[in-house]
Amino acid sequence: MKNKKQKNRHVYWNPYFGGFLMGLLIILTFYLTGRGLGASGALKSGVVTIVDTVATTHAHSNEYYSKFLSEDKSPMNNWLVYEAIGVLFGAFLSGAFTGRIKWKIDHSPKITSKRRLLFALGGGILFGLGAQIARGCTSGAALSGMAVLSTGGFITMLSIFGTGFIVAYFFRKNWI
Amino acid sequence: MKELERTKRVSISAVLFLLVVVIAVLTFKKPEYVFEKSAEETLEKIVEKDYIISQNDFEQLVETDYEIIDIRSNYEYAKGHLDGAINISTINVFEKESSSFLKEISDVSKIAILYGEHPDEANSAWMLLYQLGYENAKILCIETSFVNNQFQVKDVNLERPTVNYAKVLKSLMDKEPVVVKEKKKPKKVITAPKKKKRVPEGGC
Amino acid sequence: MSKKYKSKKIIITRQYQILALILVVLAGVLVLLPKQTRSEGVSPLVFVKQAVSSERYISTDQLADRIINQDPTLLLVDTRSKKEYEEFTLPNAINIPLEKFFDEEFNDFLNQDVYDVVLYSNDNFYANEVWMLGNRLDYKNLYVLSGGLNEWFNTIIDPQMPKETDSQKEFELYSFRKAAGMYFGVGVPKTETKAKIKVEKKSTKKVITVKKKKKRVPEGGC
Amino acid sequence: MGPLIPNGLIPLEWNYVIAILIGMAFGYILEASGFSSSRKLAGVFYGYDFVVLKVFFTSAVVAVLGIFYMDYLNLVDITQLYVHPTYLWAAIIGGMVMGVGFLAGGFCPGTSLCAVAIGKIDGIVFTIGLMIGIFIFAELFDVLEPLFVGSNLGNITLVDTLDISPYWIIFIFTIIALVSFVISDIVRKKVKKVFY
Numbered sequence: 039m040k041n042k043k044q045k046n047r048h049v050y051w052n053p054y055f056g057g058f059l060m061g062l063l064i065i066l067t068f069y070l071t072g073r074g075l076g077a078s079g080a081l082k083s084g085v086v087t088i089v090d091t092v093a094t095t096h097a098h099s100n101e102y103y104s105k106f107l108s109e110d111k112s113p114m115n116n117w118l119v120y121e122a123i124g125v126l127f128g129a130f131l132s133g134a135f136t137g138r139i140k141w142k143i144d145h146s147p148k149i150t151s152k153r154r155l156l157f158a159l160g161g162g163i164l165f166g167l168g169a170q171i172a173r174g175c176t177s178g179a180a181l182s183g184m185a186v187l188s189t190g191g192f193i194t195m196l197s198i199f200g201t202g203f204i205v206a207y208f209f210r211k212n213w214i
Numbered sequence: 215m216k217e218l219e220r221t222k223r224v225s226i227s228a229v230l231f232l233l234v235v236v237i238a239v240l241t242f243k244k245p246e247y248v249f250e251k252s253a254e255e256t257l258e259k260i261v262e263k264d265y266i267i268s269q270n271d272f273e274q275l276v277e278t279d280y281e282i283i284d285i286r287s288n289y290e291y292a293k294g295h296l297d298g299a300i301n302i303s304t305i306n307v308f309e310k311e312s313s314s315f316l317k318e319i320s321d322v323s324k325i326a327i328l329y330g331e332h333p334d335e336a337n338s339a340w341m342l343l344y345q346l347g348y349e350n351a352k353i354l355c356i357e358t359s360f361v362n363n364q365f366q367v368k369d370v371n372l373e374r375p376t377v378n379y380a381k382v383l384k385s386l387m388d389k390e391p392v393v394v395k396e397k398k399k400p401k402k403v404i405t406a407p408k409k410k411k412r413v414p415e416g417g418c
Numbered sequence: 419m420s421k422k423y424k425s426k427k428i429i430i431t432r433q434y435q436i437l438a439l440i441l442v443v444l445a446g447v448l449v450l451l452p453k454q455t456r457s458e459g460v461s462p463l464v465f466v467k468q469a470v471s472s473e474r475y476i477s478t479d480q481l482a483d484r485i486i487n488q489d490p491t492l493l494l495v496d497t498r499s500k501k502e503y504e505e506f507t508l509p510n511a512i513n514i515p516l517e518k519f520f521d522e523e524f525n526d527f528l529n530q531d532v533y534d535v536v537l538y539s540n541d542n543f544y545a546n547e548v549w550m551l552g553n554r555l556d557y558k559n560l561y562v563l564s565g566g567l568n569e570w571f572n573t574i575i576d577p578q579m580p581k582e583t584d585s586q587k588e589f590e591l592y593s594f595r596k597a598a599g600m601y602f603g604v605g606v607p608k609t610e611t612k613a614k615i616k617v618e619k620k621s622t623k624k625v626i627t628v629k630k631k632k633k634r635v636p637e638g639g640c
Numbered sequence: 641m642g643p644l645i646p647n648g649l650i651p652l653e654w655n656y657v658i659a660i661l662i663g664m665a666f667g668y669i670l671e672a673s674g675f676s677s678s679r680k681l682a683g684v685f686y687g688y689d690f691v692v693l694k695v696f697f698t699s700a701v702v703a704v705l706g707i708f709y710m711d712y713l714n715l716v717d718i719t720q721l722y723v724h725p726t727y728l729w730a731a732i733i734g735g736m737v738m739g740v741g742f743l744a745g746g747f748c749p750g751t752s753l754c755a756v757a758i759g760k761i762d763g764i765v766f767t768i769g770l771m772i773g774i775f776i777f778a779e780l781f782d783v784l785e786p787l788f789v790g791s792n793l794g795n796i797t798l799v800d801t802l803d804i805s806p807y808w809i810i811f812i813f814t815i816i817a818l819v820s821f822v823i824s825d826i827v828r829k830k831v832k833k834v835f836y
Contacts, residue, residue: 050673050674050691051223051673051674052221052223052224053673053674053690053694053695053698054221054224054434054437054694054698055223055224056669056672056674056691056695056699057694057695057697057698057699057702058224058227058228058698058699058702059665059699060666060673060698060699060703061698061701061703061706062231062702062706063662063666063669063699064699064703064707065702065703065706065707065710066662067662068703068707068716069643069715069716070643070644070662071643071645071646071655071659071662072645072646072722073643073721073722074722075662075666075750077749077750078749078770078774081749081767081770081771081774082774084771085771085774085775085778086778088771089775100779100781101781101782101785102778103778117655117656117659118659120656120659120660120663121662121663122663122753123660123663124659124661124663124664124665124666124667125663125664125666125667125670125753125754125757126663126667126753127660127664127667127757128663128664128665128666128667128668128669128670128671128757129667129668129670129671129676129754129755129756129757130667130757130758131664131667132667132668132672132758133757136672138671138758139758140759141761142759142760143760143761144678144679144746144760145678145679145762146679151761154762155762155765157744157745158678158744158745158746158762158766158769159745159765159766159768159769159772160741160769161740161741161742161744161745161746161747161766161769162741162745162752162765162766162769162771163769163770163772164737164740164744164745164773165737165738165741165742165745165747165748165749165766165769165770165773166741166749166769166771166772166773166776166777167737167741167773167774167776168735168736168738168739168740168741168773169734169738169770169773169774170734170777170778170788171730171733171737171777171784172727172730172731172733172735172738173724173725173727173731173734174724175738175748175749175750176696176738176742176750177666177750178724179724179731180696181696181699181700181703182724184704185700185703186704186707186718186724186797187704187797187798187806187809188723188724188725188726188795188797188798189726189793189796189797189798189800189801190724190725190726190727190731192798193726193731193735194724194731194734194735194738195735197732197734197735197739198735198736198738198739198742199684200735200736200739201735201738201739201740202684202685202739202742202743203685204739205740206686209682209744210686212744212746213679213683213685213686213834214686214688214834221430221433221437224433224437225433225436225437228440229440231440231702232440232443232444235444235705235709238713239447239709239713242712242714244454245461245714247461247462247463248454248461249459249465249554253458253520253551253554253555254520257516257517257519257520260516260547260551261516261517304466304470305466305470307466308463308466333543334541334542334543334546337543337546337547337550338466338469338546338550341547341554342462342465342466342469345462345465345554346462372541372543373541374541375502375568376568379505379506379567379571380505382571382575382576383506383575438818441701441705441814442815442818444814445701445705445807445813445814445815446811448708448709448712448807448810448811449805449808449810449811451712451807454712
């Protein structure tokens, strides 16, 4: 049993199958709710909530936070937040079935875990910043945008991957 | 890094997807009737008000340029109607004969003159026809009635206030309550010129 | 072993080719499918059923009753021109001239499900046209004042005394109309009514929009 | 006719239940396709693993095909769907910042949540970074606002931009996706294998 799990650990779905199911899911999401998937919106709600509880006056005076704050509704009471909770559950289930749940740091053998974590933090900060500027991340802007042929979605997608290929050289040590 | 190389699941799901789409497309029935004009376009047309034709103007038309359509019910039509009128009641516009007839006259760009008991009634039919794309319809601005075994037609003035409201209201208000109570002011009737015209044989 | 692997590989490539073909065919069919015209709002079949029914009419007596009882769900809409509206209109009515039907500012009044909107003009004609446009777009709770202001004047403001021979019912109706007329300022000492008229013009309705009709969800994505 | 919730065909109370269910499916698919591993994600930029590209393009093609078929069959009204608004420069610059962040961090927000769920420490750190990034953005909002709200082109689609039939765009898009799959397989064979 354990052996089987061990073997199973790194076997992922056929990417086309995953993509196909994801496509169906996007269709379903649009059919049910009229909007696409998203992820960074939930984190934004989280940040707004934290700032609001720590420094309420600051949150209300800041132009950006105040967009998401209203008197009667918590910013956490948001479609995307519930979706993000679902993502955590779903990924946990999938990981549990295949035995992939484990405290682990993915990195190239050439670098240390510490370096990897530092880069992860830096990358996270940049990604968070970029996602706010572009009003969406890879799933919200690019994937869902492309499904309805949104120009912005295509531009964002091309911009992310174009830049990715350009800067890939500088980060090669982290990955290869 | 390994992924399943097997394509069984992909193939099955892709074929299912294809099947669903094919079946959906094959069983899809186009809605038979669609509005060709958007609501905005209709509003533009309505504001113009050029689709209302008065009896005088109607008489100027050449006989071959138009078809008269009676949009009242069969029963009313049977009692009496304008000369040469064809009965298509509003609710029956979608019946095969009616729609093919309407199509026919719109193809030869004849004007479809609609009339009913009142222009209001004809208006429903006109709105329907216009939005369906028949741009050649017009409303004949007449009121028809069947009195004393006679089919009667009279002109109407649409949207004409019978009295000057503000004035009348003021004069009424100026009067003492007692006076108002005693007063029996005859109701003002629409003073449209009554023109008896085209009185068919009377009865069916 | 290696030969077997190779043949398996070929089968897989073949399958991918078929899958790719399926996608191309699906996309191609979409291009080739006959185009169809699409129109917003209800289907013509629904439209015609609504248009010929007289359910939309509300009589002047019913309306007077609702105004006097200060029915909070009632919203009066004057579809005549602005000039006519300013000269005379019903209490608390708002003015939406026919040609401004699609103006953004009025959409919230017409397309909602909180108020019973009663449309009126001098007679039925304009109000009916507005009603039918609304019907086309599936707006709910629109009504037409039967006979319009002409009828209103003839029945409420200046009702005709029933004949001696008429039934009791006629007389009851007459006295109701008389009383209603009183409410609307007929036969009341002048000073009071002047003030009343001024108040009449203002519409204080708060607008509650229907969420579901919004074309685009404002906030989405990530 | 869909979309169901905005048209009131499903009561609004179900909205959040549906959100959680959709999220679960989304997370499951992401994880099962291998999106919880940052090295797998980064592989697309070095040519040793194209799972991102394959999943991404397959899903986009399937979704766009499905949605337009449903629109054609009157099942969903495409004009009622949320179209991501286009702010030209915000999209380009935001995308570039995200591109650098992607390479440095190895995740994107959706996948980092998956990584958190299965206990990847780098994923957790990345998610914290994301929140810091959002915080920084909010604090610098005064500076970034002209970029954020400038060059607004509205909720436009490629149909408006390119002025050709959406069906042709889909057809071309499908072909591009398929070609990219073929190319990615060729590239992958040429590139040195990386084991992880």
